[in-house]
Amino acid sequence: MIIITVRSFGDLLINLRTKNHLTKKDLATFIGYTPKQLHRIEKNECIPSMDLVIQLSEFYKINLLQYYKILINDICLDSYMQFSKLRNAIEKADYSLVEILYREYEQLPSFSTGENLKLIYYAKALCCLINKKYEKSLKYCIQGLDYNNIDEIFINISLEKIYSHTTYNLISCIGYSFYFLGETKKYETIMLTLYNNITNHFFSDSYIECLNSKFIFRLYSTILNNLSDLNIKKKEYSIALDFIEKAIKYSTEKGSGLGILDSFYFTKFQCHYYLKQFKEASRSLDYCLTLSMIFKKKMDARHRITSLRITYPNIVDYLKLDELLKRHNLS
Structure with missing residues (x-):
């Protein structure tokens, strides 16, 4: 005290x-x-x-x-409220509002330094990413992290403890930009580095109450899902299954990212399917569709069903697909 x-x-x-x-x-x-x-x-x-x-x-x-x-003081309090408003718009994926707010706030002295400035750069990078301006997104991420070039980022993220949510988001955004630019190896390096950073520092940290654990668990689960997807593409299905099972575990135990849990179970379905574990594949797909209905994502479920028949033409031979779809009113 x-x-x-x-x-x-x-x-x-x-x-x-x-x-x-x-x-x-x-x-x-x-x-x-x-x-x-x-x-x-x-x-x-x-x-x-x-x-x-x-x-x-x-x-x-x-x-x-x-x-x-x-x-x-009052100025700090106003700044905190503005920061929260912009961050909430980002979390809700309201990118029109995100652009309006960052254009307004970047003119304010309180957003010219520190975490506030980082959030402005992240908002800009994210809007560029959504609009498929990947090179520009990378540029804003580098500026937000206060580095001169991308090489500095690859060196430092593997060495530093990261305490800032916005820093994690900026680094993730770099990974996604590389992915859409076709730089899969760099994307994988970013995801693995973030995974190791969180595993080695956050979960072993004795002072984690200062951090928003829900954010960390949601980010961690998403990274695990991304690594699972990457290993599916590399046909490393057992490794992919390990990653996605961890993602599901942290999402369910910590109550973070439940709204995207359906996509995690779809990834798990893919792992089991490619491993020819069809009983487990059917169960994972059932969970995926159930969660889609709970979170009112029926359109997502229908899209997945369409892709199932195209991507897995022999799926009916292995899974009781029609019975599963009938149970979820998707037939």
Whole structure:
């Protein structure tokens, strides 16, 4: 417990640093910032990003988020509300609203640095990705991560702990851009690196309460599904099955990403089908269609049924497909 006798968040950070007998240079080395950046934050010349607050929370073993909320001023609160509004628009896939908001917010001083600026770049990259402007999407991702080129990203994401949700999203967006550009190997490298980063750091972390675990589990499950898809294309069906079973496990146990669980079970169906495990394939397809109905995704279910008959012309010989479709009113 810290008794607050300071008037600003910057004063609190100075108090913590001096009590731990650290210079700005010492602390900057530990957390990957520059002394100049720390000086500006301690002097309240710029708003610390949530990324930095989480890193310092872990470093000092104190939940600084509560003090951040107490000590922020009205401008910070407005910025937080705007940040949340843009992030919610992204999560709802309302890309028209995303574009309106990022164009408005990028003009504001509070969105010129830190996590807020990262979110602006991610919003721009995502809109480009949706509009099939993949090279431009990559450019915005690189700018959002504050690197000069793509090589720096491949080096750093394998070495650094990542605390920022937006950083994870930017790196994922890079992967998807590469995928649509036909750079499958780079896409796989990105997905595997994110998978290893989360596995090695997040799940072993003693201070995970600072992170939104629902976000991490949803991201982790999606990455696992992507890796499963990649291994299906490589005809590594057993490896693909391991990945997708992990994805389903984390989605169901943690209650994150349940709305896309139907697609996970469809991937699992493919793995079992190619492994000639037709009883298990039928069960996975049944779960897929059931979840599609629960989450009111009947059109998705019909699309999958159409693709089933085209992609797997002999499926009726192996699965009781007509019976399955009749049970779900899809025949």
